[in-house]
Amino acid sequence: MKQTPKDKKIMARMQPGVITYSGFLGNDTRDFNQVISDDEMVLEELGKSAEDIAARLEYFQQKSFDAFEASTVVDDIYDVNTEVVRGYLPCPFMHQGVYRKSYTTVTNTKSGKSFTYSALNIHLIRVHHFFEGKKSHFRLEPRELVAELF
Amino acid sequence: MLSRIFQDIGLMSAIGVILALIMVLAQRWLSNYGEVTININKKRDLVVTGGNTLLASLADKQIFIPSACGGRGTCGACKCQVFEGGGPILPTEKPQLTKEEMADNVRLSCQVKVKTDININIPEEIFNIRKFNSVIEEIIDYTYDIKGVTFKLTEGQSIDFKAGQYVQLETKPYAKVKQKAIRAYSISSKPELNNRIQLIVRLVPEGICTTWVHTQLKVGDKVDFTGPYGDFYLRDTEADILFVAGGSGSAPIKSMLEHLREVGTSRKMTYFFGARSAKDLYLGDEMRTFEEYFDDFTYVPVLSHATEEDHWEGKTGFLMPYFKEAIRDPKNTEAYLCGSPGMIAAVTKSLINDYGIDEGKIYYDSFG
Numbered sequence: 001m002k003q004t005p006k007d008k009k010i011m012a013r014m015q016p017g018v019i020t021y022s023g024f025l026g027n028d029t030r031d032f033n034q035v036i037s038d039d040e041m042v043l044e045e046l047g048k049s050a051e052d053i054a055a056r057l058e059y060f061q062q063k064s065f066d067a068f069e070a071s072t073v074v075d076d077i078y079d080v081n082t083e084v085v086r087g088y089l090p091c092p093f094m095h096q097g098v099y100r101k102s103y104t105t106v107t108n109t110k111s112g113k114s115f116t117y118s119a120l121n122i123h124l125i126r127v128h129h130f131f132e133g134k135k136s137h138f139r140l141e142p143r144e145l146v147a148e149l150f
Numbered sequence: 151m152l153s154r155i156f157q158d159i160g161l162m163s164a165i166g167v168i169l170a171l172i173m174v175l176a177q178r179w180l181s182n183y184g185e186v187t188i189n190i191n192k193k194r195d196l197v198v199t200g201g202n203t204l205l206a207s208l209a210d211k212q213i214f215i216p217s218a219c220g221g222r223g224t225c226g227a228c229k230c231q232v233f234e235g236g237g238p239i240l241p242t243e244k245p246q247l248t249k250e251e252m253a254d255n256v257r258l259s260c261q262v263k264v265k266t267d268i269n270i271n272i273p274e275e276i277f278n279i280r281k282f283n284s285v286i287e288e289i290i291d292y293t294y295d296i297k298g299v300t301f302k303l304t305e306g307q308s309i310d311f312k313a314g315q316y317v318q319l320e321t322k323p324y325a326k327v328k329q330k331a332i333r334a335y336s337i338s339s340k341p342e343l344n345n346r347i348q349l350i351v352r353l354v355p356e357g358i359c360t361t362w363v364h365t366q367l368k369v370g371d372k373v374d375f376t377g378p379y380g381d382f383y384l385r386d387t388e389a390d391i392l393f394v395a396g397g398s399g400s401a402p403i404k405s406m407l408e409h410l411r412e413v414g415t416s417r418k419m420t421y422f423f424g425a426r427s428a429k430d431l432y433l434g435d436e437m438r439t440f441e442e443y444f445d446d447f448t449y450v451p452v453l454s455h456a457t458e459e460d461h462w463e464g465k466t467g468f469l470m471p472y473f474k475e476a477i478r479d480p481k482n483t484e485a486y487l488c489g490s491p492g493m494i495a496a497v498t499k500s501l502i503n504d505y506g507i508d509e510g511k512i513y514y515d516s517f518g
Contacts, residue, residue: 017327020356069492070454070468071426081426084490085354085397086334086517090224097245098224100491101517103355116355137356 003031006094013092020137024092028133039131039142046146053142054126056149057117061104069102078149079107089120093128108148115140115149186235189269204232204259204270214279214376215272216318217332221260227334228259235268279376282307282317286371287346292432295353296398297364298338300346301373308344309377311337313384313409314402314486314515317347317377321362333359336488336515337378338401340408352398382515384409385484389511392476392485393421394469394497399488400433402515406486407440407447418446420476422469424493425453428460448476469493470500480506487514 016023063074064082071081088098099120107114124130132139183200198207219225226246243258284301316336339348354360384406393403437449456462494516501507
């Protein structure tokens with residue numbers, strides 16, 4: 001797929017060491033448009049939208065904020081806590097705004113499966129349908145999210 | 151036929167070269183703003199070469215406005231008032247500015263380009279901020295993800311700061327990181343030791359600067375930083391003190407306690423430190439030493455999620471219920487808080503509503 005000048009800028013911002021240490025693409029050889037497109041197909045198959053996923057992640061994050069970031073149990077089976085560190089992250093898509101460096105971990109206590117995501121991840125999923133590239137530090141697998149968090 | 155093709159290719163190449171030359175010359179001509187004057191606080195003029203950002207132009211003249219994102223317009227720390235010559239507010243600035251700030255001529259100095267004479271207003275204390283060169287003298291592993299790093303200033307330099315203030319560290323390109331990054335860290339050493347500073351740095355997932363500190367820095371490395379910054383510092387009163395911190399928030403509190411040990415104090419002081427489990431506790435020995443030294447200082451670590459392996463017999467849960475035993479006169483108590491926004495919000499709310507502490511006597515350094 002041919003990249004526009006804007007796509008090239010976005011790709012540059014997703015590289016390691018620009019916004020985050022390892023970048024947003026992991027070891028994925030696809031460009032970000034292809035990553036988005038492939039994940040959208042998975043979402044369609046699962047019958048969920050990116051908004052559904054983002055809203056669910058935000059729900060857990062908010063529950064944790066309501067508990068002043070301390071560990072809290074949500075809906076009886078999810079253990080949720082948030083770590084906040086100093087600083088903010090910008091969106092690699094050059095979307096306006098910055099996102100607090102908050103890292104929420106949700107653990108499904110029945111399966112033991114955990115997911116850690118930042119405030120920026122919620123934005124990337126909601127607005128850009130971007131779950132990050134394979135093996136990226138904060139890559140979230142749509143299939144696993146739907147199986148474990150809904 | 152073939153010669154015609156070569157002729158056309160040659161012609162196209164020549165046109166391309168000419169256009170490129172025109173663009174280079176135009177760029178040089180159009181972006182040459184010559185010398186321009188920055189008037190600061192209607193008191194002093196700086197003559198700089200036009201075309202750079204206001205933040206960079208001031209830094210060239212050794213005036214350092216706080217900036218935690220390296221001039222990308224994402225941290226909002228470099229705000230200053232621009233009265234004339236700054237041009238219209240840019241879309242990159244708007245997310246960081248409130249309506250009131252926009253009406254008050256507040257701008258992000260990293261986004262404003264100095265193209266003409268410009269009038270600005272910055273706080274006077276910014277003139278105390280300087281750039282320092284240092285050599286790493288010591289690195290201590292406090293926990294699995296927290297290090298204490300001591301930076302010894304190069305010969306002839308000294309830093310004048312208040313306990314509680316912070317500096318901005320400049321990383322160097324390393325591994326996958328091709329550009330320098332700038333991040334803020336509270337000073338954890340006492341101001342009286344003015345030829346070196348210690349910082350406490352917690353490893354942040356995917357953090358460019360904290361990864362550098364934790365994986366690259368070694369004793370003897372040269373590191374630059376600017377400072378001191380911030381209005382979180384110990385007030386010189388006789389009021390009782392409540393220190394509250396979590397995570398790497400211990401840094402400014404340690405600086406304040408070391409300072410008080412130097413100058414002497416009889417103030418009643420209690421330090422509540424919130425951690426998740428025992429493996430997140432650090433500086434315990436130093437705090438016990440302070441307890442022995444001061445007439446009335448108590449260190450209270452509280453674990454929110456003590457594990458069985460911790461064999462923890464101390465306090466658990468939220469910090470707030472334990473304040474009761476530390477506050478003897480709410481009207482004569484100051485609180486110094488450092489940690490996450492959630493912790494700051496919860497503690498502030500409790501101190502005001504449950505314990506009657508005056509909001510104006512609650513000072514904090516929030517990570518958010």
